[in-house]
Amino acid sequence: MTEGLQGPAPDERPQPSGRRNAQGIRIDPAVAAEPEPRRTVLSALVENEPGVLATISGLVSRRQFNIESLTVGTTTNPETSRVTLVIEEPDPGVRQVEKQLDKVINVISVRELGDDAVRRELVVLNVHGEEPDKVNAVTDMYDGETLDAGPRTITVQITGDEQKVDDAIDAFQQFGIRELARTGQTALARGEEWTTHAEEERYERMQTQS
Amino acid sequence: MSEQQPTHRPDADEPATDAATAEDVAGEDASAEAASPEDGADARPVTTGSESVVRALEGAGVEHLFGVQGGAIMPVYDALYDSAMDHVTMAHEQGAAHAADAYGIVSGDPGVCLATSGPGATNLVTGLADASLDSDPMIALTGQVPSSMVGSDAFQEADTTGITSPVTKANYFAGDADTVGDTVGEAFALADEGRQGPTLVDLPKDVTNGATEQEPTAGRTPETYDPPERADTVAIETAADAIASAERPVILAGGGVIKAEACDKLREFATEYGVPVVTTMPAVGAFPEDSDLAMEMAGMHGTGYANMAITHCDVLFAIGTRFDDRLTGGVETFAPEAEIVHADIDPAEISKNVHADYPLLGDAGTVIDQVHDALDEERDTDMAATGERWEDWRERCLEWKSEYPMDYAAPDDAPLKPQFVVETVDAATADDTIVTTGVGQHQMWAVQYWTYTQPRTWVSSHGLGTMGYGLPSAIGARFAADDDQSVVCFDGDGSFLMTLQELAVAARENLDITVFVLNNEAVGMVRQWQDGFFEGRRMASEYPWVPDFATIAEAFGARGYTIDATDGASEVEDIVSEALGYDGPSVVDAHIDPTENVYPMVPSGGANGEFVLAEEQL
Numbered sequence: 001m002t003e004g005l006q007g008p009a010p011d012e013r014p015q016p017s018g019r020r021n022a023q024g025i026r027i028d029p030a031v032a033a034e035p036e037p038r039r040t041v042l043s044a045l046v047e048n049e050p051g052v053l054a055t056i057s058g059l060v061s062r063r064q065f066n067i068e069s070l071t072v073g074t075t076t077n078p079e080t081s082r083v084t085l086v087i088e089e090p091d092p093g094v095r096q097v098e099k100q101l102d103k104v105i106n107v108i109s110v111r112e113l114g115d116d117a118v119r120r121e122l123v124v125l126n127v128h129g130e131e132p133d134k135v136n137a138v139t140d141m142y143d144g145e146t147l148d149a150g151p152r153t154i155t156v157q158i159t160g161d162e163q164k165v166d167d168a169i170d171a172f173q174q175f176g177i178r179e180l181a182r183t184g185q186t187a188l189a190r191g192e193e194w195t196t197h198a199e200e201e202r203y204e205r206m207q208t209q210s
Numbered sequence: 211m212s213e214q215q216p217t218h219r220p221d222a223d224e225p226a227t228d229a230a231t232a233e234d235v236a237g238e239d240a241s242a243e244a245a246s247p248e249d250g251a252d253a254r255p256v257t258t259g260s261e262s263v264v265r266a267l268e269g270a271g272v273e274h275l276f277g278v279q280g281g282a283i284m285p286v287y288d289a290l291y292d293s294a295m296d297h298v299t300m301a302h303e304q305g306a307a308h309a310a311d312a313y314g315i316v317s318g319d320p321g322v323c324l325a326t327s328g329p330g331a332t333n334l335v336t337g338l339a340d341a342s343l344d345s346d347p348m349i350a351l352t353g354q355v356p357s358s359m360v361g362s363d364a365f366q367e368a369d370t371t372g373i374t375s376p377v378t379k380a381n382y383f384a385g386d387a388d389t390v391g392d393t394v395g396e397a398f399a400l401a402d403e404g405r406q407g408p409t410l411v412d413l414p415k416d417v418t419n420g421a422t423e424q425e426p427t428a429g430r431t432p433e434t435y436d437p438p439e440r441a442d443t444v445a446i447e448t449a450a451d452a453i454a455s456a457e458r459p460v461i462l463a464g465g466g467v468i469k470a471e472a473c474d475k476l477r478e479f480a481t482e483y484g485v486p487v488v489t490t491m492p493a494v495g496a497f498p499e500d501s502d503l504a505m506e507m508a509g510m511h512g513t514g515y516a517n518m519a520i521t522h523c524d525v526l527f528a529i530g531t532r533f534d535d536r537l538t539g540g541v542e543t544f545a546p547e548a549e550i551v552h553a554d555i556d557p558a559e560i561s562k563n564v565h566a567d568y569p570l571l572g573d574a575g576t577v578i579d580q581v582h583d584a585l586d587e588e589r590d591t592d593m594a595a596t597g598e599r600w601e602d603w604r605e606r607c608l609e610w611k612s613e614y615p616m617d618y619a620a621p622d623d624a625p626l627k628p629q630f631v632v633e634t635v636d637a638a639t640a641d642d643t644i645v646t647t648g649v650g651q652h653q654m655w656a657v658q659y660w661t662y663t664q665p666r667t668w669v670s671s672h673g674l675g676t677m678g679y680g681l682p683s684a685i686g687a688r689f690a691a692d693d694d695q696s697v698v699c700f701d702g703d704g705s706f707l708m709t710l711q712e713l714a715v716a717a718r719e720n721l722d723i724t725v726f727v728l729n730n731e732a733v734g735m736v737r738q739w740q741d742g743f744f745e746g747r748r749m750a751s752e753y754p755w756v757p758d759f760a761t762i763a764e765a766f767g768a769r770g771y772t773i774d775a776t777d778g779a780s781e782v783e784d785i786v787s788e789a790l791g792y793d794g795p796s797v798v799d800a801h802i803d804p805t806e807n808v809y810p811m812v813p814s815g816g817a818n819g820e821f822v823l824a825e826e827q828l
Contacts (some may be wrong), residue, residue: 004824007614015819016521024533024564026546047434050383062376090273092561098557105380105400108434162345194509196421198434 023092037095039068039114041187042098044083045075045196047106055104056083063095065089069121069184079204082109082195084186086162109198111189119187122159123168128174129154135175142168153178159183215458220606224349250281256425258382260418260676263411266426267295272322274313274689275296276306278333280326281366282353285418287324298689298719298738299568299683301711303330307337308679309344309686310409312669319470320347320409321728327353328366332373334677339377339613341408341674344492345469347401347749350374351394354383356416370412387420404437405468405556415735435660437555441572441580449551449568450584450802456525458603459485460548462508465492465672466530466555472575473497473665479582484600486607490531491657491776492672493655498663505607510812511536511654514614517812518564527581530574532821533563533816534673543817553577575644581751596692614810614823616658625775625803626782628652628728632659634779635698635726636787643696644669646685648680648705651734652727654808656700677733678708681725685712688721696790699725703756704733710762716795717767724789725797728760730804738807742828765798773800 019027019121021034025205046052053072060067060163068086073081076210101110113119127135129152138154139156142164148155154175169180187195194200256262263286267379275297279287290297310321325334331352341348351430355364373382380400390413397409403655409790423439453459467476473496476689480487481505487497488508491691499506508516520526520773526548538544552559553574554564560569570577593696618629631656636643644658646669647653653670662668670688684699691697706727716723730737738750760770769792782800789796810821814828 003619003807004827005514005614006617007823009827010820010822012523013518014820015817020544020564021540022541022544024538024541024561026549026565026567035520051371051375054620058375079409092565096558096562099560103556103558104434105432177683 023090025092026184032207035092037066037088038092038094039086039088040094041117041119041185042085042087042094042101042110042190043113043114043187043195044085044101044110045108046083047108048074048079048081049106050080052104053083054100055106059100059104059126060085060097063100065093065097069182071184073186075120075199077199082186084184103182109196111196113187113189113195117187118161118190119161119182119185120160121133121165121181121185122157123165123182124155124157125169125180126153126155126178128171128178131175135172138168138171142171144168146204152165189203215704238413250495254292255389256423258285258418259387259413259420259422260285262387262422262424263394263413263418264293264295266391266394266429267322268293269426269781270347270395271319274302274697275324276309276313276686278303278306278326278330279720280330280353282327282355282415283324283330283351283413284326284353284414286351286353286413296353297324298660298685298715300685301714302709304336304686305682305685305709305715307348307710308340308676308682308690309350310350311337311341311344311691312646312686313671314341314347314406315383316687318347318469320349320352320398320406320668321686322349322688324351325353325711326366327355327370327639327675328368329368330366331368335377336743338374338410339410339678340593340671340676340813342377342379344466344671345406345584346405346408349394349398349401350408350410352410352412354412354414357414357417360414370410374410377408379405380412381410381412383412384414384417385415387422388424388653390417390422390641391426392429395426396431399429399431400435400645403431404435405466406706409550411667412505436473437525437573438557438571440575440577441570441577443554443681444582445568445570446577446584446801449570450581450588452549452551452568453525453527453581454585454588456523458523458606459525459527459600460505460519461485461487461717462490462520462526462528462531463487463493463496464490464529464531466574467493467496468665470530470555470574472529472573472578475575475578475582479578482582482643483585484604485527486519486604488520490537491670492656494533494668495662495665497659500663500683501691505605505611507657508816508818509534510539511658511808511810512537512812512818512821513616514599514823515610515633515659515811516616517810517821518610518816521605521817523548525549525551527536527553529578530555532559538564539554539812542814543819552582552700561818586802590692615664626656626773626801628800628806629659629728630775630779630784631726631728631800632656632700634740634783635790636660637782638786638790639698639699640695642667642692643698644678644691646670646687646697646699648701648708649675649677650702650705651730651806651808652700652702654735655728658808672691677702677705680705681709682712682726684723685719687719688723690821697723698790699723701725701727702734703727703729703731703753703759706759707753707790710759712768713763713768713795715798722796724792725795726786727797729756729759729799730806733802733803737809742825756800759797759799763795769796771796771798773798775801775803
């Protein structure tokens with residue numbers, strides 16, 4: 001059988017000794033650490049068009065990005081909404097999420113917020129109401145609010161960063177949590193820093209107009 | 211729903227706006243008022259959303275549309291009745307999508323396809339996904355049930371924007387008759403600008419039927435869409451430094467080089483500095499393969515020398531490529547010792563699959579110019595005789611060319627070799643001949659054994675690997691090609707069988723296309739993998755039941771020819787030349803050696819430098 005082509009076989013060829021890691025980064029054997037996943041917040045300003053949320057959630061899912069939460073709400077501009085995503089990815093993955101989101105035509109701008117960003121989420125908990133005083137005490141401890149109190153159940157809300165909400169949920173476990181609903185994180189950059197560039201431009205335009 | 215639309219093909223040397231053509235298309239009563247893409251203000255006022263859609267397409271300079279009629283798209287077709295644009299009725303919507311895709315590849319301008327709602331739209335999906343992965347400019351217009359019925363599971367309703375969201379660059383659900391023309395204009399512009407890709411506008415019947423006097427404005431991309439043009443100056447300088455200090459540089463040209471019309475710039479740069487050029491599959495034709503510097507296609511079935519060059523280079527200047535896995539093999543062994551300079555117009559491609567040491571964001575042509583200028587400046591100071599410095603590296607690349615030649619064995623008593631068919635057709639046709647293919651072994655032989663010297667002459671399904679792409683894409687290419695340019699299609703028996711109904715279109719329009727079916731009575735690539743990786747267990751891959759393609763062709767009204775596996779070289783040459791000489795569609799059913807396989811081959815996920823040359827090396 002004369003099938004195939006001529007030339008030195010694979011094991012007769014010189015092969016380079018270099019390698020890349022799974023992210024396609026050339027490996028320096030001295031520092032061949034794989035990037036660790038980290039949890040971070042991305043904020044995207046998007047146009048209020050039908051299907052934007054579906055597009056974003058579809059994108060996250062089909063590219064297998066590891067997402068912890070996604071929130072969406074309107075802004076001062078009736079034409080835009082802010083989407084806040086909490087993701088857990090190694091650094092190249094974070095960059096990919098950011099860039100893939102930015103490619104969506106209805107996404108106006110995207111940014112990863114720094115560790116100092118102001119982040120909040122809200123949880124509404126429905127617990128058994130047999131011990132109202134104790135429930136009130138825990139609610140106060142977490143600066144929460146009682147939304148509804150009946151003979152058998154008490155509903156409270158707690159807001160805070162992710163850690164505080166986690167802790168509060170732990171604390172309410174003693175009463176027996178019937179149901180809870182968490183919003184996921186929403187966030188803004190701290191201080192005078194703008195969360196997304198596009199809003200800064202719009203704010204300045206409106207200032208000059210008035 | 212199938213009242214026959216008039217189908218016409220204006221002569222290519224007569225613009226679609228030509229009065230005679232317009233009269234011909236529009237019938238007796240509308241000739242004086244026919245649309246004119248050039249002078250936006252038309253005598254024929256817009257009265258409906260459909261007319262606005264048609265006006266937007268005319269305004270964008272569209273000459274040909276590929277589509278299939280159907281209930282929800284009928285208002286748009288009704289408006290087309292009065293347009294000078296040429297509608298090509300295809301046999302199947304998938305064919306319409308591939309034809310539009312190929313039209314976009316050959317012409318550089320977005321191809322247009324139309325389909326009705328529901329099955330019409332879902333039949334476009336394969337073509338959209340194909341165009342999406344290959345960044346081909348294309349716009350799809352789909353009919354939709356009336357807005358008030360959306361969500362009710364109406365007859366022929368499908369969630370078209372939902373279904374196509376992952377396979378389009380952007381898609382739109384047209385909201386009202388007043389804005390629908392502008393939406394189509396925006397979708398067209400978006401398909402064309404920046405990184406090209408398919409867009410879709412879903413057109414509910416109440417919107418297309420809706421009354422409006424709104425003339426569409428010139429199509430524009432959204433304000434927020436701002437693709438990069440020039441790369442950052444400092445980034446260019448550091449990247450140029452890296453290239454200048456390379457010992458073994460290689461240029462990896464991707465499809466973006468063709469999309470950006472940057473082939474001349476690539477050639478000037480590579481030739482002036484003497485840098486070997488490897489291409490990806492979509493970039494075949496970007497760099498003339500008859501040049502000493504051409505290492506041709508790299509990757510799974512790339513040439514041995516291209517894969518050796520990539521494996522051993524120390525700087526890889528990659529332009530407009532997304533580092534597909536069929537190119538890279540396993541990333542851990544891809545160009546393992548190279549610093550990578552990656553130029554791309556899409557920031558998301560930078561460091562997506564392979565880390566870019568020197569990212570350059572911009573248009574391929576602009577970036578090549580910038581790097582070229584930066585190197586010129588360095589050469590003037592301290593990089594004297596760079597070209598000579600790389601002489602040894604070029605010698606080594608040339609040695610690989612002779613060490614791993616693309617010479618297949620063809621003993622006298624062996625059945626017809628597919629490579630010989632490809633070479634014979636190449637020899638019998640002009641350099642500017644357009645080659646389209648299906649997907650499989652024949653596609654690889656068509657890329658390996660044909661010498662491509664010009665951009666936009668290689669039309670194939672690269673990223674999605676869509677079997678059945680060959681014939682409809684040949685039809686689309688035919689409409690985009692110059693009149694004196696030949697269009698040939700290499701197909702496999704399995705691939706051809708998937709879309710051969712489009713022969714009816716080729717025959718009806720008397721399109722000069724020659725299809726060469728490299729018939730091995732198998733889905734050969736699968737059969738090759740079964741033999742190599744599945745212990746020869748040939749499950750569902752052997753097709754001894756394929757029909758007689760020459761007879762099929764004749765039944766459709768095309769010419770049919772058969773080459774037997776035992777035919778000698780001169781018989782093959784005679785039939786090839788007769789088929790090519792026929793001014794109309796023809797099919798050559800070439801029965802090839804069914805045992806022939808595609809080599810070199812980098813097994814999936816393997817190292818490019820460890821390509822095998824025969825099955826026993828697997």
